[in-house]
Amino acid sequence: MNNFNKMQIDNDFELVEKFVSGDETAFNLLVRKYQKKIYWHARQMLGDHHDADEITQEVLIVMYNKLKTFGFKSSLYTWIYKIVSTRSLNQIRRKKLKKLITFDSANEKELSSKHDIIQDIANRDKLEKVNNALDKLPAKQRQIFVMRNYDQLSYEEISKITGKSVGGLKANYFHALKKILELVNEKD
Numbered sequence: 001m002n003n004f005n006k007m008q009i010d011n012d013f014e015l016v017e018k019f020v021s022g023d024e025t026a027f028n029l030l031v032r033k034y035q036k037k038i039y040w041h042a043r044q045m046l047g048d049h050h051d052a053d054e055i056t057q058e059v060l061i062v063m064y065n066k067l068k069t070f071g072f073k074s075s076l077y078t079w080i081y082k083i084v085s086t087r088s089l090n091q092i093r094r095k096k097l098k099k100l101i102t103f104d105s106a107n108e109k110e111l112s113s114k115h116d117i118i119q120d121i122a123n124r125d126k127l128e129k130v131n132n133a134l135d136k137l138p139a140k141q142r143q144i145f146v147m148r149n150y151d152q153l154s155y156e157e158i159s160k161i162t163g164k165s166v167g168g169l170k171a172n173y174f175h176a177l178k179k180i181l182e183l184v185n186e187k188d
Contacts, residue, residue: 045088133183
């Protein structure tokens with residue numbers, strides 16, 4: 001472990017200890033430190049600002065309620081990412097189920113127009129294609145792709161977060177990358 005990671009872990013440990021001892025400002029410092037990372041990981045997983053914002057709030061609430069039981073068996077960063085990933089995957093499942101239950105063309109047009117607005121604001125053609133391709137991936141492949149490319153986590157870090165083997169993660173990543181490249185390179 002390099003010195004920076006050790007300093008980060010030590011600092012996180014101190015902040016958690018202070019919070020557990022009743023120092024609310026320590027929690028505020030943890031929020032400032034991790035809130036953007038939580039949001040962007042959720043945003044890349046979900047592809048939607050509103051959903052990512054909702055997940056960010058949920059994760060911060062979980063952190064507040066569960067930090068007292070955090071035993072530093074992993075880094076705080078890994079623990080938080082595992083919560084974000086789990087919550088995001090659950091949100092993806094809920095949305096898929098909701099689409100199946102409330103499927104009608106009016107709702108579908110409304111959802112796609114909101115999605116189009118977000119993409120127009122981003123105004124990035126290639127990013128739009130990648131995000132659209134991400135939406136078509138199975139949830140687990142999407143998770144691995146996002147963690148590797150957007151969060152720039154190593155396979156070992158992803159393995160700690162997901163509990164999956166490095167070999168399995170590499171296979172999922174390969175299939176995700178192959179599918180995204182196929183979808184991005186398709187003619188419109």
